[in-house]
Amino acid sequence: MSQPDTSSGAVPTPARPRRHARSRIPLALLLPAVIGLAFLVLPLAGLIIRTPWATLSQRLSEPGILTALGLSLQTATLATLLCMLFGVPLAWLLARTDFPGRRLVRALVTVPLVLPPVVGGVALLLVFGRRGLIGSWLYAAFGITLPFTTAGVVLAEAFVAMPFLVIAVEGALRGADARYEEAAATLGATRWATFTRVTLPLVAPGIAAGAVLCWARALGEFGATITFAGNFPGRTQTMPLAVYLALETDMQAAIVLSLILLAVSVTILAALRDKWIASP
Amino acid sequence: MTTRSVSILDGHLRVGLAGFSLDIELAIAKGQVVALLGPNGAGKTTALRALAGLRPLSAGHIRLAGQTLDEPARNLFVPVEKRPVGVVFQDYLLFPHLSTLDNVAFGPRRRGTPKTQARQQAAAWLQRMGLADFAGRKPRQLSGGQAQRVALARALAVNPQLLLLDEPLAALDAKTRIDTRAELHRHLHDHDGATLIVTHDPLDAMMLADHLVVIEDGRIVQQGDAATITAQPRTDYIARLVGLNLFQGISTGTTVALPGGFALTTAQALTGHVFAAFPPAAVSLHTSRPDGSPRNTWQATITGIHRHGDNLRIQLDGPITAAADITPAAAAHLNLSPGQQIWAAVKATETRAYPA
Numbered sequence A: 001m002s003q004p005d006t007s008s009g010a011v012p013t014p015a016r017p018r019r020h021a022r023s024r025i026p027l028a029l030l031l032p033a034v035i036g037l038a039f040l041v042l043p044l045a046g047l048i049i050r051t052p053w054a055t056l057s058q059r060l061s062e063p064g065i066l067t068a069l070g071l072s073l074q075t076a077t078l079a080t081l082l083c084m085l086f087g088v089p090l091a092w093l094l095a096r097t098d099f100p101g102r103r104l105v106r107a108l109v110t111v112p113l114v115l116p117p118v119v120g121g122v123a124l125l126l127v128f129g130r131r132g133l134i135g136s137w138l139y140a141a142f143g144i145t146l147p148f149t150t151a152g153v154v155l156a157e158a159f160v161a162m163p164f165l166v167i168a169v170e171g172a173l174r175g176a177d178a179r180y181e182e183a184a185a186t187l188g189a190t191r192w193a194t195f196t197r198v199t200l201p202l203v204a205p206g207i208a209a210g211a212v213l214c215w216a217r218a219l220g221e222f223g224a225t226i227t228f229a230g231n232f233p234g235r236t237q238t239m240p241l242a243v244y245l246a247l248e249t250d251m252q253a254a255i256v257l258s259l260i261l262l263a264v265s266v267t268i269l270a271a272l273r274d275k276w277i278a279s280p
Numbered sequence B: 001m002t003t004r005s006v007s008i009l010d011g012h013l014r015v016g017l018a019g020f021s022l023d024i025e026l027a028i029a030k031g032q033v034v035a036l037l038g039p040n041g042a043g044k045t046t047a048l049r050a051l052a053g054l055r056p057l058s059a060g061h062i063r064l065a066g067q068t069l070d071e072p073a074r075n076l077f078v079p080v081e082k083r084p085v086g087v088v089f090q091d092y093l094l095f096p097h098l099s100t101l102d103n104v105a106f107g108p109r110r111r112g113t114p115k116t117q118a119r120q121q122a123a124a125w126l127q128r129m130g131l132a133d134f135a136g137r138k139p140r141q142l143s144g145g146q147a148q149r150v151a152l153a154r155a156l157a158v159n160p161q162l163l164l165l166d167e168p169l170a171a172l173d174a175k176t177r178i179d180t181r182a183e184l185h186r187h188l189h190d191h192d193g194a195t196l197i198v199t200h201d202p203l204d205a206m207m208l209a210d211h212l213v214v215i216e217d218g219r220i221v222q223q224g225d226a227a228t229i230t231a232q233p234r235t236d237y238i239a240r241l242v243g244l245n246l247f248q249g250i251s252t253g254t255t256v257a258l259p260g261g262f263a264l265t266t267a268q269a270l271t272g273h274v275f276a277a278f279p280p281a282a283v284s285l286h287t288s289r290p291d292g293s294p295r296n297t298w299q300a301t302i303t304g305i306h307r308h309g310d311n312l313r314i315q316l317d318g319p320i321t322a323a324a325d326i327t328p329a330a331a332a333h334l335n336l337s338p339g340q341q342i343w344a345a346v347k348a349t350e351t352r353a354y355p356a
Helices: A027-049 A053-060 A063-096 A102-109 A117-128 A135-142 A150-175 A179-186 A191-219 A223-228 A239-249 A251-277 B044-052 B100-110 B115-128 B144-156 B174-190 B202-208 B226-231 B236-242 B328-334
Strands: B007-017 B020-029 B033-037 B059-064 B067-071 B085-088 B162-166 B194-199 B211-216 B219-224 B245-257 B263-278 B283-286 B295-308 B311-317 B322-326 B341-347 B352-355
Touching (some): A053 A251, A063 A150, A063 A191, A102 A150, A150 A191, A179 A191, A179 B085, A191 A251, B020 B033, B020 B044, B020 B194, B020 B211, B044 B085, B100 B144, B144 B174, B174 B202, B194 B202, B202 B236, B211 B236, B219 B236, B226 B236, B245 B352, B263 B295, B283 B328, B311 B328
Parallel strands (some): B033 B194, B085 B162, B162 B194
Antiparallel strands (some): B059 B067, B211 B219, B245 B263, B283 B341, B295 B311, B311 B322
């Protein structure tokens, strides 16, 4: 047997004395990292520090807050369901089929991500407004009005949040081994049965992650909502809108509303993360 | 192809790919196990995918039990899920989110069997595979050998007319492989449809199949039963697989003239184009020119020495390129080293000739 002519590997080297695994973290990386972290955390800390804790329980019982919170949770959840209903099939189409213009479709899907939400709201008005392209027909044929209604809030949130879901699910589908789908087909499964029995369960964690992102984006939606649905307490005034309104009149109320929104979203995301996002 | 019975599978598989084409004819009888043997890139997997319906043919046809599954000329194509074909994939592809039982019940369920009945059938299959205790387990909790049997049960549970196995033992370690091979042999011979095994392992092919089809570069180079193929290889690939030195030449009586000018004396008197073959163990090495019984002798240069089982395999160059197997004791006695000149000899009685 001849010796391998590379210097590594074959010749056993004596174990090096154990010391710190790596040398010091370079300051040029550490310093910006710490500043970045502070930049993200400080505003949240400021919110907590400036919270009027003494009057908190009294403010929490104000009816307007619970109404806005309830509406926010309700519309964000409905918007997420809407996004899943249409977004998962769209992601499947992008990941699993080949059709002319697929690249263009994928680019179009991401447009709401880069579009300023207010512009999105204007665009929604032009299409779904009472004199819009589809809106006028909806009103004439069914008497349905979308703008300035709770349904309009859901629509605005879904418009802004759906790309998050589609992109996350498409990524999960591309990462999943398509040969499982071939195996299902050889066992007699149609494409639909393969999708429901094999593909969906395999990418369920990816769909859950996408839904959580989508929900969080919908919960925080402001620009498209206020443009398309307006700011009517109890009907279209979600938490971000309430925060903005309170800011003009009562700073303390704005802080409390912000704190509640923060607490609720962090709690729900943390709970979902443990339940769904953790790998099996 | 055989005298056993009429073929249930009649295929002429023609698939054109960039820089590669597959063109093989394949016939398998009911209950017959055929192995498609070939090196990597020979087109084995393409053939399997075409039969399963995962890749359409470019030309030719596939007929199974009287039904045409694919025939481009007549614009006929039966999609994967409608074919009476079962596939055992190389890495099994058991659905990770389903229990062992539900994996096996998946096929019957999709083909319309009611749930309770499908699960009963699946349980019966697991019982047959000796896996009754593992019904509730997830695939990741199974060993390689168990997963292989579940994959086989899953494919057989749909009662396929044609069972396809893609490198069924390649994912297993050496020890599991021997046990699983014996068991697989039993199950394949219980299967009354046609079976095709795709493999690059000659041992798997010979142990599991009744009939071997050897393909190289998308074409059939030889087919027959294991005994014929091991005794009379017709390409260098098969000769290497079965461990023979193989030469092609023109025979006059018992003398075969090889292209390089060398002549081999063989045991059979033949005329015309022939193959001549001898096993490496029949070659003896000598420091000086041997004489005695009628034999082939030539002066060779040692180009390589490797371990081969208990012996050493010596690669020889010279008028012919050949391999010789000798004992370590003999090698030590001869003091062999690469580059050394040596005399090689093979008895004529150990050199077989057969028509090309």
